Amino acid sequence: MGTYIARRLLQAIPLLLVISIALFGLLHLIPGGPEQVAFSPRMSEQARHDMVVALGLDQPLPIQYVKWLWGMVHFDFGNTFKDGQPVITTIGDRLPNSLELLGISFLVALLVAIPLGIIAAVKQYSIIDYLFTVLSYTGISMPVFWFAEMLVLFLSIQHNWFPTGDMQTEGQPSSFIDSVHHLVLPVLVLSFAFIASWSRYLRSSMLEVLHQDYLRTARAKGLRRIRVVLKHAFRNALIPLVTVVALDLSSIFGGAVITETIFSWPGLGRLFFDSLESRDYPVLMAMMVLSAVSVVACNIIADIIYGFLDPRIRYS
Amino acid sequence: MKPTRILGPLAVAGLLVAGGVLPMASHSSTHAARLSGPVKGGTMIDGLYEEPDRLIPNTSSMTYAVNVDTTLFSPLFYTDNKGVLFAGLAADIPTVANGQISKDLKTYTFKLRPGLLWSDGQPLDARDVDYSWKTWVNKDLIINTNVGLAQIKSTTVSADNLSITFHLSAPSISFVADWADQYFPMPAHILSSMTAKQLNTSKFTFQPTVDSGPFIIQSRKPGDNITEVPNPHYYQPGKPYLSKLIFRIIPDQVAITNALSAHEIDASWFLDVSQANTLEHISGYTYVPGLAPNVEQGLLNLKNPILQDVRVRQALEYGLNRQAMAADVWHGAIPLASDEMPSLFSFDPSIKPYPYDPVKAGQLLDAAGWKMGADGRRHKNGKTLSLRYSTTARNNWRAQDELIALTDYQQLGIDLRIINYPADTYFGSILPSGQYDIGEFENNAYYDPDISIYNAFASSQVPPHGGNWGWYINPTYDKLIAQEESTADQSQRKVIFSKMQQVMHDQLPSLWYYDPPNIYEYSNSLHNYMPGPYSGECWNTQDWYKS
Numbered sequence: 080m081g082t083y084i085a086r087r088l089l090q091a092i093p094l095l096l097v098i099s100i101a102l103f104g105l106l107h108l109i110p111g112g113p114e115q116v117a118f119s120p121r122m123s124e125q126a127r128h129d130m131v132v133a134l135g136l137d138q139p140l141p142i143q144y145v146k147w148l149w150g151m152v153h154f155d156f157g158n159t160f161k162d163g164q165p166v167i168t169t170i171g172d173r174l175p176n177s178l179e180l181l182g183i184s185f186l187v188a189l190l191v192a193i194p195l196g197i198i199a200a201v202k203q204y205s206i207i208d209y210l211f212t213v214l215s216y217t218g219i220s221m222p223v224f225w226f227a228e229m230l231v232l233f234l235s236i237q238h239n240w241f242p243t244g245d246m247q248t249e250g251q252p253s254s255f256i257d258s259v260h261h262l263v264l265p266v267l268v269l270s271f272a273f274i275a276s277w278s279r280y281l282r283s284s285m286l287e288v289l290h291q292d293y294l295r296t297a298r299a300k301g302l303r304r305i306r307v308v309l310k311h312a313f314r315n316a317l318i319p320l321v322t323v324v325a326l327d328l329s330s331i332f333g334g335a336v337i338t339e340t341i342f343s344w345p346g347l348g349r350l351f352f353d354s355l356e357s358r359d360y361p362v363l364m365a366m367m368v369l370s371a372v373s374v375v376a377c378n379i380i381a382d383i384i385y386g387f388l389d390p391r392i393r394y395s
Numbered sequence: 396m397k398p399t400r401i402l403g404p405l406a407v408a409g410l411l412v413a414g415g416v417l418p419m420a421s422h423s424s425t426h427a428a429r430l431s432g433p434v435k436g437g438t439m440i441d442g443l444y445e446e447p448d449r450l451i452p453n454t455s456s457m458t459y460a461v462n463v464d465t466t467l468f469s470p471l472f473y474t475d476n477k478g479v480l481f482a483g484l485a486a487d488i489p490t491v492a493n494g495q496i497s498k499d500l501k502t503y504t505f506k507l508r509p510g511l512l513w514s515d516g517q518p519l520d521a522r523d524v525d526y527s528w529k530t531w532v533n534k535d536l537i538i539n540t541n542v543g544l545a546q547i548k549s550t551t552v553s554a555d556n557l558s559i560t561f562h563l564s565a566p567s568i569s570f571v572a573d574w575a576d577q578y579f580p581m582p583a584h585i586l587s588s589m590t591a592k593q594l595n596t597s598k599f600t601f602q603p604t605v606d607s608g609p610f611i612i613q614s615r616k617p618g619d620n621i622t623e624v625p626n627p628h629y630y631q632p633g634k635p636y637l638s639k640l641i642f643r644i645i646p647d648q649v650a651i652t653n654a655l656s657a658h659e660i661d662a663s664w665f666l667d668v669s670q671a672n673t674l675e676h677i678s679g680y681t682y683v684p685g686l687a688p689n690v691e692q693g694l695l696n697l698k699n700p701i702l703q704d705v706r707v708r709q710a711l712e713y714g715l716n717r718q719a720m721a722a723d724v725w726h727g728a729i730p731l732a733s734d735e736m737p738s739l740f741s742f743d744p745s746i747k748p749y750p751y752d753p754v755k756a757g758q759l760l761d762a763a764g765w766k767m768g769a770d771g772r773r774h775k776n777g778k779t780l781s782l783r784y785s786t787t788a789r790n791n792w793r794a795q796d797e798l799i800a801l802t803d804y805q806q807l808g809i810d811l812r813i814i815n816y817p818a819d820t821y822f823g824s825i826l827p828s829g830q831y832d833i834g835e836f837e838n839n840a841y842y843d844p845d846i847s848i849y850n851a852f853a854s855s856q857v858p859p860h861g862g863n864w865g866w867y868i869n870p871t872y873d874k875l876i877a878q879e880e881s882t883a884d885q886s887q888r889k890v891i892f893s894k895m896q897q898v899m900h901d902q903l904p905s906l907w908y909y910d911p912p913n914i915y916e917y918s919n920s921l922h923n924y925m926p927g928p929y930s931g932e933c934w935n936t937q938d939w940y941k942s
Binding site: 161173345356357 | 440446449534535595597598600601616619620639641643644645646647649653654656657659817818819820824
């Protein structure tokens with residue numbers, strides 16, 4: 080297993096290098112650089128040129144890329160064009176906020192999606208299953224922005240039960256209860272979409288497993304039904320879900336721009352969107368590479384989990 | 396010490412005010428009379444639509460960064476909610492009469508109030524002003540603008556450090572106006588140890604630690620909020636009244652409306668008119684479509700041969716139902732534009748906006764040789780009358796303007812192709828490079844109309860040299876600009892501006908739509924909240940208080 084992990088990590092290096100080159104090229108294909116979009120329209124052409132030189136944007140693209148790569152290898156992602164602060168600080172300020180929001184949303188989604196998926200599979204074609212199907216498709220197809228706005232309208236504005244956004248109440252000392260109060264609505268929005276999709280995946284894979292002969296044998300041996308479902312069926316049905324959850328987990332580093340915007344949550348999604356609008360290349364490159372690293376890492380983690388879930392899977 | 400004002404009669408008698416736009420306050424109680432009785436203490440939460448980037452003065456072009464800067468740094472001169480000019484850190488407003496402006500308009504002396512202090516207790520004087528302008532003209536510093544600074548040849552600071560004299564390379568009518576509301580002096584004792592490049596990436600640019608405004612930053616949480624507390628050394632004794640001022644970052648207009656509806660914030664400025672139906676009915680709040688020196692225009696790209704014919708330009712103006720834009724899009728009566736904003740002193744009310752007259756528009760196009768074809772489109776010499784209409788994307792009310800334009804021009808036989816862009820790309824790339832035919836955007840005037848609205852059509856400002864993005868070249872108009880810039884006599888300037896306004900009206904280098912207001916909303920428990928047309932939302936945060 081150790082050799083496998085080491086091999087996967089080594090393979091990831093050239094992969095990430097190719098990804099970074101592709102991302103750098105794609106970024107510079109976007110019309111208008113920061114000297115055109117971020118700088119004041121009232122700047123003279125000379126002043127604009129001076130800024131281009133000051134930011135190193137006058138250099139050929141391969142030189143810019145090599146300089147960026149050299150910095151990244153030394154964990155120096157440069158400074159943002161927007162406010163001149165270190166990129167690593169800018170991302171570091173937002174990362175805990177995204178981890179909090181998305182991490183809790185994932186946890187809630189898992190805690191709800193797993194029992195739902197199991198129950199729907201065991202009670203296939205029952206009223207519970209049909210109800211669950213309707214809710215799942217509603218969750219999958221409902222636009223996030225609409226659901227979020229409806230929650231704000233009914234629960235925040237009309238009834239004043241929850242705040243409209245932000246992480247804490249402004250002007251008051253921070254508290255755990257206040258933080259949780261502010262988390263309820265955005266977590267509800269994000270987790271709803273995950274619950275809908277994950278529970279469907281689990282239901283499908285459970286249905287495949289539930290009809291297997293070895294489960295019939297286990298029942299025939301006298302094992303209780305719940306033990307058969309949870310210990311034998313669920314474990315084998317988990318592998319497809321692990322794949323999906325691992326890929327979704329990597330999106331933490333991309334944030335959730337719509338939810339963060341509606342709820343004024345200062346996360347990585349909003350940072351990425353704002354940086355894209357202002358062509359803040361250092362921030363964009365750092366975030367895209369971080370996303371790529373997280374996707375690779377989550378896939379490796381998923382592979383490792385497969386090995387634990389299914390002893391037949393062995394890595395050499 | 397109250398802000399110093401110039402007596403009204405003196406101003407009217409022809410007192411030369413470099414860049415003076417509107418008459419100044421007549422007596423010292425007028426400004427105070429606008430304020431109601433204050434209450435000390437309280438926290439005010441302001442909803443900001445965009446997060447400020449750089450907070451070192453004049454290093455950001457973001458409106459919201461300038462707003463926050465106004466709470467942190469005091470200007471030498473400022474304008475109030477009526478556009479009246481006052482002296483801030485300066486002891487008085489320079490004029491020829493008081494000897495602080497030379498008759499040739501090439502020497503300006505700014506006198507500072509004695510005893511000014513930075514928030515850390517260090518003296519604030521003319522040396523800081525001298526340091527500031529020299530830093531802003533350093534090519535290594537990222538700045539918003541250097542208007543007015545580029546013509547400074549040299550400066551002299553007095554022996555007592557209380558005044559600074561600027562020697563200009565050419566006469567300037569607007570040098571004082573250039574400094575009003577934007578060039579806030581910076582703390583030389585803190586920043587002079589850094590090079591301009593180091594300033595660009597300093598912690599100070601993100602969170603200034605020493606300032607001269609009514610507030611200082613207590614904390615800043617990126618993407619979330621900026622929390623400010625009173626500056627103990629603010630130059631106006633007894634102020635500010637608030638014990639805490641919090642800017643909450645809310646990057647969505649609907650979310651701002653939600654926060655106002657839920658009474659989570661006390662005020663927000665520069666709101667979207669598409670939210671007006673909700674904003675107007677929030678209980679306990681006041682909705683204001685505020686006075687603003689703005690004009691919504693459809694700039695015409697005169698590099699396109701089709702638009703070089705003035706009859707075509709006039710047809711476009713006659714054929715566009717701008718009244719519908721003002722009434723339907725902006726929920727009521729806002730003035731139609733006649734190229735100049737009514738708030739400017741130079742405005743000539745005798746020059747009327749074009750009426751909506753599609754019949755006349757059609758006649759003008761016929762006279763210009765554009766005949767209606769069987770396909771419902773106009774043609775001339777085998778060419779179809781086709782124009783690109785562009786504006787900023789993701790803007791609800793401009794999208795509605797475009798629908799009106801599309802309908803009206805289709806009826807005239809004009810093929811209109813709508814291509815929109817993100818605001819940054821539109822202003823940064825599309826307009827300056829002429830990749831449009833009709834470009835809609837909002838232009839803003841400054842304290843002196845010369846600074847933006849008229850200079851935007853000077854032939855010297857054709858790209859890449861400036862913002863004449865329509866490539867309008869008219870030697871007669873250029874001569875009028877030169878005449879208006881060479882005299883400090885306001886009455887004479889007004890006559891010349893009237894002629895320029897007539898040229899803009901007759902020649903139509905741009906279509907003139909309407910004068911959009913700056914919409915804001917505030918809680919009825921918040922007092923003295925009165926955004927200014929030139930100075931923005933936060934010009935008087937020292938006077939805000941909550942009941």
